[in-house]
Amino acid sequence: MSFKRRHVLCLIPAALVVSLLLVLSPYEECLAQNSCRDCHKELGDALAQPVLDMDKGDIHASRNLSCADCHGGDPTSEDAEIAMSSKKGFLGKPTTAKVPEFCARCHSNPGYMRNYSVSIPTDQYEKYWGSQHGMTLKKGGTDVATCINCHGVHTIYPAKNPQSSVWPVSVPKTCDKCHGNEALMKKYGRDYSTYKDYAAGVHGQALLVKKDLGAPACNDCHGNHGAVPPGVDIVAQVCRECHASTAELFLSSPHKAAFDALKLPECVACHSNHRIERPKDQFLSVTGEGFCGKCHSADDANNGYKTAILIKAAIDSLREQQAEAASLIDAAEKKGVAVNEAKFLLKDSQDALLKSRDAIHTVNLEKVEASVKAGLNITQKVMQMGRQALDEFRFRTSGWFISTILILLLIIGIWLKIRQMEQRTNSKS
Amino acid sequence: MAADTKTSFDLKKWFKDRYDFGPFLDLAKHKIVPIHHHTIWYYFGGITLFLFLVQVLTGILLLLYYRPGADSAFESVQFIITQVKFGWLIRSLHSWSANLMVLAAFIHMFSNFFVQSYRKPREFTWLSGMLLFGLTLGFGFSGYLLPWNELAFFATKVGTDIIGVVPVVGKPLLIFLRGSEDVTGATLNRFFGFHVALLPLTFLGFLTIHLLFVQDQGMAEPISYSKLPKEKQRSMAFFPNFVLRDLIGWLFVLIILTLLALFFPWELGKKADLFASAPAGIKPEWYFMFMFQTLKLLPSTLFFIEGELLGILGFGLGALLWALVPFFDKRGSENRSNPFLRIIGVAIVLYILAMTVAGYVL
Structure with missing residues (x-):
């Protein structure tokens, strides 16, 4: 092998190392070669904002997608005229009407999206046009929600990220950005107090206050991309x-x-x-805030009024007895008597009350009473255990008083003995 | 009458023929207890002993049902307090007497420090007492885990973590105590072994030595008392006068103990879950609180040393100096009071109290 050829061969591993270093170079360095970022950063203010937003953990940026991947253009050119020329495929900022299509170029392409996730849905675009938002947009309404109104623009997080605007706990607030806008909602003849109502309701309390992700957000009932009332x-x-x-x-x-x-x-x-x-037993009432009385009256031919009264009485009896049993158990526990078994049984009784409350949806008195009876049987057992626990405490207390009196008598006896001994010793001395 | 004398059974003679307890009885008869302003503190040694006896008795009864093991410990304690006749009482008495024993031992130790009872010739009594105090804390630490509940599990985790910080021996000691890298069922089995075999055996040995010293050398006299003329030194016979007074103290403690057990039964809490995250506000037993709080307040680094490590070394050195105090107190060995040591003692008591309160309040 000639000297020259050997030198050329030596260059191969060197080239490999350089290529490897380029491949493994940090993402930031790659971005540094992006003229969109460089220029927009330099321009500052609103024009720099997209770059700053992307650096906050945007999903696209984190997957090495650059500005040009969405907006087109040539990021390798230092010349803004060339970089942002239509010849180079520059699309610029899409109009509201064009946003769904803009995002759908990738998000409706299963083959392309599979590169990032095999389970990611790709039917959003199609669903969107079937939604109230999409239908209104199609009709020319440009003040409706498109992809970016819910997901954000340059700082988009995956839906599973708690920082995301579409994270279940954040969804109601995201929807409220538009649905809480009085002027906008009035234009479409919609209620604008939905968020307030939702937040005050059981679902809102569970999701927003208790952070129970199992509780439904707006999209769980209305759908998300295909949202319709x-x-x-x-x-x-x-x-x-x-x-x-x-x-x-x-x-x-x-x-x-x-x-x-x-x-x-x-x-x-x-x-x-x-x-x-939150459902209350009072809802079963035929008077006041009760629901049954709104349709049923005392002269009902179908006995509905009477049935409502009897169902409520059955549920009330179980609830009241359960409260009494719980207070007995609580009293015994506060006195230090172990009531673990009774507490387990009390939970069964609470389950029975829940089942009975559920059974009222049959509006069948027999079925409700059967469920209540099962609950009452368990509750009676709990009450008995509670009473036994309190009896046990009384036994313990009286035992302690008797033994304490005996010990005190013994102390007095010993003390008298000491005095007697010491008096005898003193008189001797 | 003569026939009666011949036939009556003489128990004393029967024993004397077999073993002569005379020297012991003579020792008890001739031993005297000084009477002065600080006599009350003499009773705390006896109270500590009484509480130890309660521990032994209730501990043996608990052993009849307790089953060590991550799958059985909690359940067996639950069984004891709910199903076993008077099991609740025995378990509560055991837990309360353990805490009262530590309190009585604290009072006994500090009272002896302040009246300088450790001075010549009672250095060994003090040293054996120190060892007994350390073993008492060991009983508390090992026993706390045995119900295998959530609080005990995490407190043991934190406690053993602290031991692991000690240089060189820390890590091997941690593995030895835990039986593995983490607190697991193996730790529970080890702690059970320490609590019911190793510690009691060692404790009994040192207790015998401690009591023999006390009986042989008699009660320590305060310096002011020892300087009184002989005719002004009041005293009482150890047996039966002091012993009966001691008994009254024991009976009062028994009333307090049963009162606590009945109206404030020791809670069992939730079963330990090895995979659960630590609940908020994990705290050690009250007698470790001042050390725990100090370690919490120390900065992460101090004088180029890890704050926690510095704290542990500080407490170790403090305990060593405390144990060796009879050899430092030259004034004490000359039968003179030592105001400097008294100030230090008061400062230590105030520090322990302040840090303990801070641990619960902050």
Whole structure:
């Protein structure tokens, strides 16, 4: 091998090392070669904002997608005219109407998206045009939500990231940006107090206050990309998604046919939609805040009024007895008597009350009473255990008093003995 | 009458024929206890002993049902307090008497420090007492884990972590105590072994030595008392006068103990979960609180040394100096009071109290 050839061969590993270093060079260094970033950073203010936003952990930037991947152009050119020329495919900032299409170039392409995640959905674009937002946009309404209104623009986080605007706990606030806008909602004839109502309701309390991610956000009932307000005919279907067993009971009840005839929106008719109050036994009342009295009156031919009163009485009896049992157990526990078993049983009794409350959706007195009876049997056992625990405490206390008196008598006896001994010793000395 | 004398059984003689307890009885009869302003402190040694006896008795009863092991310890304690007749009482008495024993031992130790009872010739009594105090804390630390509840689990984790910080021996000691890198069922088994075998055996040995010293050398006299003329030195016989007074003290402690056990039964809490995150506000037993709080307040580094390590070394050195105080107190060995040491003692007591309160309040 000639000297020259040997030198050329030596260059191969050197070239490999340089290539490897280039491949492994940090993302920041790669970005530094991006003329979009360089110029926009230098321009400052609003023009620099997209670059600054992307550096906050944007999903696209973190996957090495650059400005040009969305906006087109030539980031290798230092000349703004060339870099941002239409010849180089520069698209610029899309109009509101063009945003869905802009994002869909990649997000509707399963083959391309598979490079990033095999499970990522690619039907958002299609769904969007079926949504109220998409339909309005199609009609020329440009003040409706497009992709960027919910997901953000240059700082987009994956939906599973708690920082994301579409993280379940953040969804209600994200929707409220538009749906809480009085002027905008009035324009479309929509209610603008939805967030306030939702936040005050059980679902809002669970999600926003308790941070229970199992609780539904707006999109769980309305859909997200295909968001539409559920109509009277399908609203119960939405509730059934989670409240399946209650729905079964309702469907088997005589209320189903009656509600259909009256065109009442099933669950919503009693529980409302966004401001869903925590159910109370008082709801069963035929007077005051009770729901039953709103449709049923004392002269009902179908006995509904009387049945409502009896169902409420049955539920009340179980609840009251359970409260008494709980207070007995609590009193015994505060006195230091171990009541673990009774507490376990009390939970069973609480479950029975829940089942009974659920059974009222059958509006069948016999079924409710059967469920209540099962609960009462358990509650009676708990009460008995509570009373026994309190008896045990009384036994312990009296035992302590008796033994203390005996010990005190013994102390007095010993003390008298000491005095006697010492008096005797003193008199001797 | 003569026939009666012949037939009556003489128990004293029966014993004397077999073993002569005379010297012991003579020792008890001739031993006297000085009477002065500080006589009250003499009773705390006896109270500590009484509480130890309660510990032994209730501990043996608990052993009848307690089953060590990560899958059985908690359940067995739960069984004891809910199903076993008077099990709740025995368990509560054991826990309360353990805490009262540590308190009594603290009082006993500090009272002897302040009246300089450790001075010549009682240096060994002080040293054996120090060892007994250390073993008492060991009993507390090992026993705390045995119910295998959440608080005990995390407190043991934190406590053993602290031991692990000690240079050179820390890590091997931590592994030895835990039985592995982490607190697991193996730790529980080890602590059980320490608590019911190793510690009691060692404790009994030192207790015997301690009591023999006290009985042989008699009660230490305060310096002011020893300087009184003989005719002004009041005293009482150890047996039966002092012993009966001691008994009254024991009975009062028994009333307090049963009162606490009945109205403030020791809680069992939740079962330890090895995979759960530590609940907020994990605290050690009250008698370790001043050390724990000090370590918490120390900065992460101090004089180029890790703050926690410095704290541990500081406490170690402090305990060593405390144990060797009879050899430092030259004034004490000359039967003179030592105001400097008294000030230090008061400062230590105030420090322990302040840090303990801070540990619960802050």
